[in-house]
Amino acid sequence: MAVPNANEFHWQSLARLPSGRVYHSLFEVGGQMYMLGGCDAAGRPCPALDLYSPEGDRWISLPPMPTSRAGAAVAVLGKQVLVVGGVGEDQSPLKVVEMYNTEEGRWRKRSALREALMGISITVKDGRALAVGGMGADLLPRSILQQYDLRKDVWALLPPMPTPRYDAITHLIGSKLYVAGGRQCKRPVKAFEAYDTETRSWTSLPTLPCKRTYAGVLWDPDGRMCLLGGLRQGGGHQSSKFTKNINIFDTNQGSWLKSDDTVSMKTKRADFAAASLRGRIVVAGGLGHEPSALDTVEAFHPQKKKWEKLAPMNFPRCSASSIVIRDRFLVVGGVNQVPSSAHEILYVKEEELL
Incomplete structure (x- = not known):
């Protein structure tokens, strides 16, 4: 399939959120996008669950979560959605775990975590959720690895990670x-570890080649992890700096590619x-050396081996949630001085939109 040219990508604004939202969770069930929880303009976590309907370009309010929360870990198990x-x-x-049934449209309380945790990273394997790390109420990172069994409604402890942490990047191959x-x-860690489920x-x-936070992370079908940009931590008295560097790890070779084999963002x-x-790899918005949030967008062309500018977002912001559904890139909420209610979609012009 031919890679689209830069001028074929097009942004369109869609129905705005009912209110500005940040640290919410997006997920897909059956090709439909749901938005869960997050913080409002006053910084309060909310219980809302909303479904975006492309037919009427509108948000539909669904039964809210029993527990208001932001930054929740979400695992989709068939038609059920586990919120941790x-x-x-x-x-x-929070230690509370709740599950929403998208067919029945109702919430159920499930077995709680052993302790309250935020910053959990969650992945699904063989119909079970694997929850990694987290930060406890004492603000210390955890090395815990736990597995949730939907049928039994139990959490089982698995061998812990060598390095305790929260907000880790997780991916199953x-x-x-x-x-x-x-x-x-709050300090970034460079640790990189793999758990063999067998x-x-x-x-x-x-x-990791350097300590950094707020980077973009993408995995390609060939088992390569691409770390994009981010905020590099300064050593000693140095201040932290935004970066455009890219690092790529090849799981087949078990090594990081040489910097000569990567092309930095613009x-x-x-x-x-x-x-x-x-x-194409696409990056949109965020924070840079400008005083306000960015609206700039760029995409990597694999054959030309270069980054190209795309049309900017209609609404500059950082901390937005995003998801790709049916070759459409949806960017929802985020922050531009205050939580944003913007919702826009990037697609290739030749196609019918949604």
């Missing part, structure tokens, strides 16, 4: 769960939306 941990109304981590980066007490053992991999940025779309 996050931050509650008192700004503390075959029987291996890769866990990269994350944070400990041997139930952990392996340490070559660490713009230094962090806390942006990133996606693989029609064979």
Whole structure:
């Protein structure tokens, strides 16, 4: 399939959110996009669950969560949606676990976590949710790995990670769960480890090339992890700096590609939306050295081996949630000084929209 040219990508604004929202969770069930929880303009976590309807270009309010929360970990198990941990109304981590049935349209309480955690990373394997790490109420990172069994409604403890952390990058390839980066007490970690679900053992991999947070992360079908931009932590008295550097780890070779084999982005940025779309890597918005949020967008052309500018977003913002559904890149909410209610979609012009 031919890779689209830069001028074929087009942004369109869709129905705005009922209110400005940040740290909400987006997920897809049956090709439909749902939006869950998040913080409002006053910084309060909310219980809302909304479904976007492309037919009428509108948001439909669904039964709210029993527990208001932001930054929740979400796992889709068939028609059921498992919502784990996050931050509650008192700004503390939560141990509450709830499940929404998209067919019945109702919530059920499920077995709680052993302790309250925020910043959990969650992945699904063989119909079970694997929850990695997190930060406890004491603000310390955890090394816990736990597995949720939907039929039995139980959490089982698996061998813990060698490196405790929260907000880690997780990705499943075959029987291996890769866990990269994350944070400990707000400081970024370089640890990179893999859990083998068959041997139930952990392996340490070559660490991340630098300490950074708020990077874009994409995995390609060939098992390569691409870390894009972010905020690089300064050493000693140095200040942290935005970067446009890219690092690529090849799981087949078990090593990081040489920097000569990667092409840096045009713009230094962090806390942006990133996606693989029609064979191209796309990055949108975020924060850079400008005083306000960015609206700039660029895409990598794999044959030309260069980044090209795309049309800017209609609404500059950082901390937006994003998802790709049916070759459409949806960027929802975020922050531009205050939580944003913007909702826009990037697609290729030749196609019918939604």
